[in-house]
Amino acid sequence: MESNSKIFRYDRIAKQLETSILDDILKAGEKLPSVRLLSKQQNVSPSTIFKAYYQLEAKGLIEARPKSGYYVRFRYEERPAPIKKTTSQPNITSIDTSQIILELEELQNSETIVRLSSSIPSVKLLPLAKLNKSVAEALRSDKNLLLKYPHPQGNEELRRIIAQQLLNWGGNFRPEDLVITAGCMEALNISLMILTKPGDVIAIDQLTYFSIHQAVERLGLKAVAIPVTDDGLDIDFLKKAIVKYPIKASLFVTNFHNPTGICLPDQKKKELVELMTEKQIPIIEDDIYGELYFGKNRPSTCKFYDKEGWVLYCSSLSKTIAPGFRIGYCQPGRFIEQFAHQKRILSLSTSSLPQAALLRFFQKGRYNFHLRKLRTALHTQALLYSQCILEYFPKDVYFRMPEGGFNFWIEFPEKFDGYQLFRAAKDQQISIAPGQIFSVEPDFKHCIRLSFAEPLTKEIEESIKRLGQLAKDFLKET
Amino acid sequence: MESNSKIFRYDRIAKQLETSILDDILKAGEKLPSVRLLSKQQNVSPSTIFKAYYQLEAKGLIEARPKSGYYVRFRYEERPAPIKKTTSQPNITSIDTSQIILELEELQNSETIVRLSSSIPSVKLLPLAKLNKSVAEALRSDKNLLLKYPHPQGNEELRRIIAQQLLNWGGNFRPEDLVITAGCMEALNISLMILTKPGDVIAIDQLTYFSIHQAVERLGLKAVAIPVTDDGLDIDFLKKAIVKYPIKASLFVTNFHNPTGICLPDQKKKELVELMTEKQIPIIEDDIYGELYFGKNRPSTCKFYDKEGWVLYCSSLSKTIAPGFRIGYCQPGRFIEQFAHQKRILSLSTSSLPQAALLRFFQKGRYNFHLRKLRTALHTQALLYSQCILEYFPKDVYFRMPEGGFNFWIEFPEKFDGYQLFRAAKDQQISIAPGQIFSVEPDFKHCIRLSFAEPLTKEIEESIKRLGQLAKDFLKET
Numbered sequence: 013m014e015s016n017s018k019i020f021r022y023d024r025i026a027k028q029l030e031t032s033i034l035d036d037i038l039k040a041g042e043k044l045p046s047v048r049l050l051s052k053q054q055n056v057s058p059s060t061i062f063k064a065y066y067q068l069e070a071k072g073l074i075e076a077r078p079k080s081g082y083y084v085r086f087r088y089e090e091r092p093a094p095i096k097k098t099t100s101q102p103n104i105t106s107i108d109t110s111q112i113i114l115e116l117e118e119l120q121n122s123e124t125i126v127r128l129s130s131s132i133p134s135v136k137l138l139p140l141a142k143l144n145k146s147v148a149e150a151l152r153s154d155k156n157l158l159l160k161y162p163h164p165q166g167n168e169e170l171r172r173i174i175a176q177q178l179l180n181w182g183g184n185f186r187p188e189d190l191v192i193t194a195g196c197m198e199a200l201n202i203s204l205m206i207l208t209k210p211g212d213v214i215a216i217d218q219l220t221y222f223s224i225h226q227a228v229e230r231l232g233l234k235a236v237a238i239p240v241t242d243d244g245l246d247i248d249f250l251k252k253a254i255v256k257y258p259i260k261a262s263l264f265v266t267n268f269h270n271p272t273g274i275c276l277p278d279q280k281k282k283e284l285v286e287l288m289t290e291k292q293i294p295i296i297e298d299d300i301y302g303e304l305y306f307g308k309n310r311p312s313t314c315k316f317y318d319k320e321g322w323v324l325y326c327s328s329l330s331k332t333i334a335p336g337f338r339i340g341y342c343q344p345g346r347f348i349e350q351f352a353h354q355k356r357i358l359s360l361s362t363s364s365l366p367q368a369a370l371l372r373f374f375q376k377g378r379y380n381f382h383l384r385k386l387r388t389a390l391h392t393q394a395l396l397y398s399q400c401i402l403e404y405f406p407k408d409v410y411f412r413m414p415e416g417g418f419n420f421w422i423e424f425p426e427k428f429d430g431y432q433l434f435r436a437a438k439d440q441q442i443s444i445a446p447g448q449i450f451s452v453e454p455d456f457k458h459c460i461r462l463s464f465a466e467p468l469t470k471e472i473e474e475s476i477k478r479l480g481q482l483a484k485d486f487l488k489e490t
Numbered sequence: 491m492e493s494n495s496k497i498f499r500y501d502r503i504a505k506q507l508e509t510s511i512l513d514d515i516l517k518a519g520e521k522l523p524s525v526r527l528l529s530k531q532q533n534v535s536p537s538t539i540f541k542a543y544y545q546l547e548a549k550g551l552i553e554a555r556p557k558s559g560y561y562v563r564f565r566y567e568e569r570p571a572p573i574k575k576t577t578s579q580p581n582i583t584s585i586d587t588s589q590i591i592l593e594l595e596e597l598q599n600s601e602t603i604v605r606l607s608s609s610i611p612s613v614k615l616l617p618l619a620k621l622n623k624s625v626a627e628a629l630r631s632d633k634n635l636l637l638k639y640p641h642p643q644g645n646e647e648l649r650r651i652i653a654q655q656l657l658n659w660g661g662n663f664r665p666e667d668l669v670i671t672a673g674c675m676e677a678l679n680i681s682l683m684i685l686t687k688p689g690d691v692i693a694i695d696q697l698t699y700f701s702i703h704q705a706v707e708r709l710g711l712k713a714v715a716i717p718v719t720d721d722g723l724d725i726d727f728l729k730k731a732i733v734k735y736p737i738k739a740s741l742f743v744t745n746f747h748n749p750t751g752i753c754l755p756d757q758k759k760k761e762l763v764e765l766m767t768e769k770q771i772p773i774i775e776d777d778i779y780g781e782l783y784f785g786k787n788r789p790s791t792c793k794f795y796d797k798e799g800w801v802l803y804c805s806s807l808s809k810t811i812a813p814g815f816r817i818g819y820c821q822p823g824r825f826i827e828q829f830a831h832q833k834r835i836l837s838l839s840t841s842s843l844p845q846a847a848l849l850r851f852f853q854k855g856r857y858n859f860h861l862r863k864l865r866t867a868l869h870t871q872a873l874l875y876s877q878c879i880l881e882y883f884p885k886d887v888y889f890r891m892p893e894g895g896f897n898f899w900i901e902f903p904e905k906f907d908g909y910q911l912f913r914a915a916k917d918q919q920i921s922i923a924p925g926q927i928f929s930v931e932p933d934f935k936h937c938i939r940l941s942f943a944e945p946l947t948k949e950i951e952e953s954i955k956r957l958g959q960l961a962k963d964f965l966k967e968t
Binding site: 117121132135138140143144147148151155156157158159160161162163164193194195197198201205209210223226227230232330334335336337338339353354356357358359360361362363364365366369 | 595599610613616618621622625626629633634635636637638639640641642671672673675676679683687688701704705708710808812813814815816817831832834835836837838839840841842843844847
């Protein structure tokens with residue numbers, strides 16, 4: 013039958029290609045023949061080739077890159093397994109805010125550096141002209157509104173538009189449920205301030221953004237580190253920790269976790285919220301990377317499963333439009349009054365001008381248009397960078413292909429020292445983030461975070477090559 | 491002799507006028523004849539009249555109003571003396587953040603209110619067009635600089651320009667000595683955060699801005715209230731407090747104190763700094779009103795006398811240009827590293843856009859031009875409002891003529907209740923600030939703060955008249 017024979021044909025073609033890939037004839041990162049070329053070669057219709065490619069894509073063997081074609085994916089099983097951490101009991105660790113962070117920050121401020129360490133979008137990917145236009149429009153329309161103290165919870169129209177944006181993942185809020193903050197960091201700090209007092213114990217990701225460690229330390233809190241595996245947060249471990257310590261609050265990055273890039277699966281988000289609701293322990297959810305997904309759908313949030321208001325949902329516009337504007341927001345659930353009060357005490361309100369500009373940017377429909385472009389660009393960059401890492405880095409490193417965000421988390425063999433690589437790279441005017449600064453435990457010194465926030469250039473490719481060579485040299489030495 | 495006869499003449503004219511004033515023939519608030527008119531009437535040269543007026547001015551009997559002429563001053567001795575507080579021993583008071591503050595804030599957000607309660611400049615006095623221009627220029631020149639995270643200490647050029655501005659009172663700083671913050675409140679909060687831990691005791695003004703009380707309370711601190719007399723802070727009382735309690739830090743508004751309007755005399759500033767330096771107790775100096783002086787010279791600061799870096803000098807641009815922009819700054823003396831670190835942890839950095847706009851405003855020389863105009867306008871408003879208060883308020887109220895800032899602090903007889911007046915005024919769509927909210931002690935419920943931030947209109951004059959009638963009615967009742 014015609015239809016059977018068609019199935020046979022695309023199935024046959026897919027099988028052939030699969031064999032070539034598994035036998036390493038087609039190597040990870042290599043481009044497959046174009047649909048047109050292969051349909052000519054095999055004398056079948058292009059749609060037959062498409063079907064074959066879809067089948068291989070569904071199996072995870074190849075992947076489409078925007079405006080480029082199909083490529084052989086690198087397969088996890090080819091790479092060494094991640095190093096299993098031996099920690100099995102929750103422990104309180106005092107956090108050491110290291111000299112390394114200062115050194116990294118100094119390096120980041122250098123103008124001449126090749127920046128592979130920053131977890132914010134490249135200026136090249138940001139819509140400067142349209143933002144300028146939005147600022148000009150805001151000045152024309154809001155006039156003297158800009159001069160007065162804004163509402164302590166922030167510009168009401170901006171809160172309304174952010175509430176609309178949160179419908180993306182099913183968040184259903186009113187403007188009065190939200191508070192605009194000076195970036196996500198202020199939202200996290202305020203959350204911690206209202207939920208804890210010095211000496212309290214909180215649960216945090218085992219690996220996390222170093223400023224979160226510093227905030228926890230400055231507030232005099234003790235932290236229990238909960239492991240983050242390839243499958244997201246280790247909830248069984250968290251349960252043990254809750255039994256062992258009087259945990260007052262928790263703070264987790266739930267989507268495209270910094271630095272690992274891991275997403276907490278939605279089912280686990282539900283489980284986490286149910287657990288914490290039962291225990292009446294607030295979850296401070298940091299969803300700063302949630303909009304930067306490379307797949308078809310935005311991942312969900314803990315807040316989505318939050319029936320009783322125990323989740324304080326924090327995010328910002330720093331990772332998507334304008335880091336320098338410092339505009340973040342929080343939906344603090346049942347803690348809205350305390351949160352709004354603390355915000356007012358801390359800084360009265362958030363600056364009127366960037367709020368008005370971003371409001372205008374949203375109102376003109378510029379945000380979602382920009383987000384789509386940004387996601388495509390970042391996805392492409394992730395794929396291109398991964399090829400470079402595969403080509404130039406030692407063969408025995410482990411890393412996952414990120415499904416969103418800006419970062420690769422690269423694990424070297426256990427004897428490796430990420431800080432040593434950081435220092436050597438610094439001498440060559442390249443900045444990376446050594447694993448040490450993301451952990452409250454010394455377990456991650458063999459790792460680095462490498463960011464693909466900048467579009468790949470010849471210079472960056474050359475820098476990754478040099479990093480790879482440095483790493484190989486260190487591994488030979490040790 | 492010609493010169494003797496001249497002395498005689500202006501002296502004689504001054505004496506005549508003095509008698510008229512003391513005999514209430516010329517009443518407080520009334521305008522004196524113009525120099526030209528009087529010189530004709532008395533058949534002397536205008537310079538003779540000027541000399542007579544200068545003599546009366548030096549005696550505090552009359553005052554010049556910008557672009558208007560000479561007026562009879564109201565004399566303190568005519569008014570009842572301020573009520574002497576009986577507190578003679580320092581006590582720790584727990585601060586009650588009252589429902590009244592919420593009520594006031596709600597009222598402040600109303601669009602239809604006659605606002606006699608806000609301690610920020612009227613929008614009518616702010617240079618909106620020039621600020622708009624500055625924003626547009628900043629966008630053109632700084633381009634993608636605006637998108638990146640700003641330096642954690644703030645825009646370096648803006649810090650340089652603020653350092654230049656501080657030369658006004660002899661402050662001699664480098665950009666790296668300063669940190670830009672989200673308004674003065676963030677600067678005060680950060681200072682308290684780095685200097686104290688919960689349970690610590692700090693010294694503060696007996697009367698002060700209520701958000702300072704709330705910040706102190708939220709940080710779990712205990713406060714010793716130091717009396718503010720007509721002569722500024724009671725330093726002997728502070729000395730007793732230091733003996734009695736382990737004071738970890740202090741926070742004082744040193745110029746045109748909110749709510750009383752009192753300036754700490756420069757000699758006392760010196761004394762205060764010497765005392766605290768000897769005791770190694772940091773002074774958080776809030777100089778937010780310092781630029782708004784009505785006299786010839788800007789008052790000095792504690793920071794000016796600070797040789798060893800124990801003063802954390804906090805101020806902002808909220809009271810002079812753009813409250814809504816939320817741009818403040820701090821020169822934290824010996825605590826610069828801790829301060830900059832805490833700022834980074836709290837909110838990474840201050841928003842780039844308002845910083846760039848204000849930088850441009852400064853660079854174009856617009857700031858000092860605007861400040862001169864603003865000071866003249868506020869001085870005139872203070873004089874006009876004082877006439878209304880004298881005319882419409884009960885005769886037995888006490889208030890000082892402010893020498894800067896935005897506020898009158900009005901003391902009614904002791905049985906009076908400022909909150910009662912607040913409620914009655916609210917019903918008539920007038921907002922004032924009741925004395926209760928400025929004190930950690932119940933001693934000031936008979937006071938109100940009345941702000942002259944808005945240019946006097948018929949509607950405002952009518953409102954002051956109604957306030958006066960309400961106050962008279964209350965006093966009759968009680």
